[in-house]
Amino acid sequence: MKKLILFVSALIFSLSVLAHGPTPQKVQESITVNVSPEKAWELVKDFGSISKWHPAAKETKIEKRGDDTYRVITLESGDKLEEKFRSIDEKFKKIKWEITKGNVPFTDFNSYMIVSKGASANESVIQWTARFYRVYKLNPPIPEGQDDATAKEAVQGIVDAGLKGLKKVLEAK
């Protein structure tokens, strides 16, 4: 938890730098939750609910800008993160979004979550996949803290903590 806040807040580089390196990084994790897929999906698809289950998200505000929906997350560290809702697929229980603003050690973060059936009716599997790039886009040597490993470690922390948080909240209900 501390480590996570450190990652998301120790931040030096802005996402407004859109250009990125050549190799997208991937974090894909799943967790089994002892509730029905319908119940899990209800929480997962609620774009404004992230502060209910992600330990690093203190407060979430939904903002409509034209046709687009954003969530502005105030992190435990006090920093703000802005994410844009992309799409929802009820049939496949899939929600997609991207980070549009925030000081994080990675760029071009696109993400989706899928809720699928577990082994029994009251079990579901939540999968979270993130695609992102390191901060530094030029030829090596890569400055410390802007490399693939740093980016991946930060996202891994966010995803792991988020899935654990989802499980905890869903099973406590």
Place this chain on the structure above:
Amino acid sequence: MSIRNKLFLLLLMSMLIISLTFTFLSRIEPVNRAYITNQGENTVSVVDLNTLSVEQKIAVGSSPLGIAIVPSKNLAVIGNVDSKNLSIINLDKNEVTRTIPLDSAPLGIVANASGDKVFITSWFKNQVLALSTHDFSIIHSFSVGITPSGIAFNEKYNAIVVANRDADTVEIYDADNYKLRKKVKVGSHPYGISTNSSFILVANVYDDTISIINMENWVQKVIKVGFYPYNAIVHKEKAYVTNAQGDNISIIDLKTFQEIKKINTGETPENISIDKINNRLIVTNWGSDSVTIIDLKIQEPIAQIKTGLQSRAFGQFIYTK
């Protein structure tokens, strides 16, 4: 037995042998395979497109992305981004027969029509490299726009076309003397590119559009597609576009320049090639580590096959023999 009867018997036997040979030969289907680079596990999956099964995996360099098939030489050139080299695969043996070191990361790869030269975009050096398939040496390199990504070869104009991602341009070079013939401003973040007859197609990732450029008059049409288009190819008066963050492809009618349909794929579809033998599209899914097979007649997906971690295959990846 009379001579006549002997001859008749001989004729009968030869006919039998011929017909048996034909029956045997007709059972051997043509080689029709997809070579899929799996960037997350440093392999290339060999997919039999007739049986829709993965035949084998070939270990290559680190973070393989780009691919070009050179049918005249029975080889594939694989670009390894992190190990900064090329793996040459012999397509008869499905083995890496050579590794060619480069001084920088290779991105897009394409062969010319005869297959004697292969062109590679060098992302960090802002260059295009020309590799000889005779002696596998880099015979030339020249500067292009910044972060050159997709590259394609136009046979009609003997030209190399390059998408310069961070310059928002497409450049057209002579494939023999490497002189710049034309530079065209396109949309934001052009990445995948292809060319067919007089047309160049390029995916403008951040605009959710593709540009179609006519090389006869340099008129450019811009067409809205899905989220984050990654690559675009032409086949029989239609364009097919992967929408990487839309998890689908767009089909564009090239007579009306309108999108006529979207078809769902796996997660994060990136690249696309045509299986001409079975009239299908093969799409690589980076997110779901798979390829989606789409039947072009019914315009529906018919199968999804697991390939390997982070399947990408940037380039024309189908080999037919």
